[in-house]
Amino acid sequence: AQSVTQLGSHVSVSEGALVLLRCNYSSSVPPYLFWYVQYPNQGLQLLLKYTTGATLVKGINGFEAEFKKSETSFHLTKPSAHMSDAAEYFCAVPQGGSNYKLTFGKGTLLTVNP
Amino acid sequence: KAGVTQTPRYLIKTRGQQVTLSCSPISGHRSVSWYQQTPGQGLQFLFEYFSETQRNKGNFPGRFSGRQFSNSRSEMNVSTLELGDSALYLCASSLRRRKGGYTFGSGTRLTVV
Numbered sequence: 001a002q003s004v005t006q007l008g009s010h011v012s013v014s015e016g017a018l019v020l021l022r023c024n025y026s027s028s029v030p031p032y033l034f035w036y037v038q039y040p041n042q043g044l045q046l047l048l049k050y051t052t053g054a055t056l057v058k059g060i061n062g063f064e065a066e067f068k069k070s071e072t073s074f075h076l077t078k079p080s081a082h083m084s085d086a087a088e089y090f091c092a093v094p095q096g097g098s099n100y101k102l103t104f105g106k107g108t109l110l111t112v113n114p
Numbered sequence: 115k116a117g118v119t120q121t122p123r124y125l126i127k128t129r130g131q132q133v134t135l136s137c138s139p140i141s142g143h144r145s146v147s148w149y150q151q152t153p154g155q156g157l158q159f160l161f162e163y164f165s166e167t168q169r170n171k172g173n174f175p176g177r178f179s180g181r182q183f184s185n186s187r188s189e190m191n192v193s194t195l196e197l198g199d200s201a202l203y204l205c206a207s208s209l210r211r212r213k214g215g216y217t218f219g220s221g222t223r224l225t226v227v
Contacts, residue, residue: 043219101159104157107157
């Protein structure tokens with residue numbers, strides 16, 4: 001079964017600095033990969049999604065993610081962090097077949113310091 | 115258009131009681147999934163319903179159950195509550211789930227005391 005691993009449960013950056021949140025998938029190239037964001041006391045919001053064939057995926061709020069097959073990675077980046085980016089970020093991969101569901105990474109809490 | 119609506123937002127229950135959570139999906143979405151989120155276990159899949167039929171179920175005890183109505187609204191029920199059931203329960207609806215079109219609600223925060 002597919003799984004994703006998020007390296008770093010907590011990432012702290014200064015406002016204006018580069019944001020890099022790491023996600024690696026487990027095995028064969030999945031047809032889809034997702035990044036979700038969760039603000040305090042909220043549900044999950046889809047940031048962006050990878051579909052087969054794409055390499056650089058652009059999402060909302062200035063985020064983007066690069067799919068690298070050679071590294072089995074789908075890291076999330078933003079050139080310049082804003083205070084409003086402080087949230088928890090989840091990478092997710094769908095389990096295919098008839099038992100379709102999303103499997104999430106453990107999450108990375110992003111703190112943005114003024 | 116309205117998003118996924120979950121009610122109530124917060125709930126406090128006592129061990130041994132049962133609870134019912136409600137989810138109204140986006141209009142036109144027939145797939146509804148439920149996830150449990152806890153600090154220790156993260157986000158875990160509970161079950162999915164489509165057109166009133168349970169299509170998929172996660173690894174949770176039989177105390178966790180759900181259903182979907184003809185208008186696609188879904189409810190999940192937890193009987194004989196345990197302290198470990200304290201969690202954020204998230205509902206997600208989808209028009210075309212295989213293309214990742216999940217929209218999540220804000221969740222119901224259940225506290226069992």
